Amino acid sequence: MEEEKERAAFTKKEIDYHAELEAINRELAELEQLPVNAERTFKAKKSELRPDIVTKVDEPIFLTPTKIKAVKRDLSQVIPSGIEILDKRIIGFNKRELTIWSGSNGSGKSSILSQLALESVDHNFNVALFSGELQADRVMNWITLQGAGKRYAQPTKYENYYTIPEEVKNKISRWLDGKLYIYNNNHGLKVLDVIRAIEECIDNNKIDVVIIDNLMSLDLSSVHGDKYDKQTDLVLRLSQLSKDKKVHIHFVSHPRKSIGFLRKTDISGTADITNAADNVFLCHRCNNDFKRNIKEYFGFKDDNPLMRYDNVIEITKNRDLGVSDLFVGLYYEKESKRFLNTPDETKYYGWEKDKEGFVNCLQDEIPFAE
Ligand SMILES: Nc1ncnc2c1ncn2[C@@H]1O[C@H](COP(=O)(O)OP(=O)(O)OP(=O)(O)O)[C@@H](O)[C@H]1O
CATH class of the missing domain: 1.20.5 (Single alpha-helices involved in coiled-coils or other helix-helix interfaces)
Structure with missing residues (x-):
């Protein structure tokens, strides 16, 4: 038991x-x-x-030459920059492509891009603009100043601070309405939210050009991976977005270093970022550092024409036409923050033209402050 x-x-x-x-x-x-x-x-x-490229199941994966449909290049769909040498060499900005802009602080990236926004609207292309650093009203002030030009810029008691008469401001606002959309930063800077908002804006407002200024101001904390992986993922995603939505995307990415002569390899992120871009442009302000650097780096002499410009855009990559190592010089007009092709260039945007394209002489009617 x-x-x-x-x-x-x-x-x-x-x-x-x-x-x-x-x-x-x-x-x-x-x-x-x-x-x-x-x-x-x-x-x-x-x-x-970074969604994988969607396979179009109704199309063969490999195509024979006769099956490939020739797509005629429609130059009316290329967005000009208004920068003469640039437009001559690269024709303009193609839809379904991505341009990366880099340059040190104060080199003129944001100002050039807001001028590109005006130029795009002037050619009947709609623009969505994200500026992570400036509130929408500040962005609008800059664009208004650039749109108005020196003829309407009224000096103030502050150096380099000019104002525009209300009447001109209103005309420019009305002209830009329905063509320019500026992201409202009060909706936050979380990258996925911003991208979603941009996608909606493209769909709802027939956007052709997207400007994202800049990578550093976007909150990438919701994205996995290390800092450079996140940045690379974002650029790949934007490149895909430009193709899916048939828009051109301008994207600002700051350099990793703040001293020395900026090169393409200094752009923040991994090499995948510049590989994914169709164009890579570097902005330089022609200060003494820049002049010394290009002399040292390229062996340029003091009499090189580049020395006389205020700002230079360096094209380091242009996939479509293969342009690289091209320097495009510009003159800076402090009253209007415009970049000019020649020191005495006078540009008229659509807001001051009548239906036939003739310029209205509004300045004669506006009482200017002495
Ligand atoms: N050559 C120049 N001479 C004087 N002022 C300039 C020149 N180029 C740009 N600026 C002015 O310098 C200021 C800074 O320029 P902007 O913000 O466009 O540069 P950025 O490269 O975008 O700078 P950040 O990286 O700090 O955002 C603006 O007020 C702009 O109008």
Whole structure:
């Protein structure tokens, strides 16, 4: 009897032991699965930001030459920059493409891009503009100043601070209405929200040009990966967006370093960023540092024509026409913050033209402050 009891107790212990062993094994298997699951979650999150290229299932994967439909290049769909040498060499900005702009602080990136926005509208292309650093009203002030030009800029008691008469401001606003959309920063700077908002703006307002100024001001914390992976993912995503939505995207990315002569390899992120871009432009302000650097780097002499400009755009990559190592010099007009092709250039935008394209002489009617 005693022996039977002992055997029963022993069997129960054995069963408990096996159950425990099984539980431990299950737990171990779950633990082993953890990195696999983490990898899966990471990939899923990553694809939220960088969706794989969608395969068009109704088309063959490889095409024979006769099956490839020739798409005629429609030059009326190329967006001019208004910068003469640039437009002559690269024709303009193609839809479905991405341009990266870099340059040190104060080199003129934002100002050139707001002028590009005006130029685009002037050629009947609609623009969506995101500025992470300036509130919409400040962006609008700059654009108004550039749109008005020196003839309407009234000096104030502050150096380099000019105002525009209300009547001119209103005319410019009305002209830009329905063509220029400026992101309202009060909606936050979270990258996925901003991209979603841009996508909606493109769909709702027939946008042709998107300007994103700049990478550093976007909040990438919701995206997985290290800093450079996140930046690269974003650029790949924007490149895809330009193709899907048939827009040109201008994207500002600051350089990693703030001293020395800026080169393409100094742009923040990995090399994948510049690989993904169709154009890569560097902005330089022609100060003494720049002049010394180009003399040292390229062996240019003091009489090089570049020395006389105020700002220079360096084209370091242009995939379409293969332009590179081209320097485009510009003159800066402090009253209007405009960049000019020649020191005495006078440009008239659409807001001061009538239906036939003739310029209205509004300035004669406006009383100017002495
Ligand atoms: N050559 C120049 N001479 C004088 N002022 C200039 C020149 N180029 C640009 N500026 C002015 O300098 C200020 C800074 O320019 P802007 O903001 O366009 O530069 P940025 O490259 O975008 O700078 P950041 O990287 O700090 O955003 C603006 O008021 C602009 O009008």
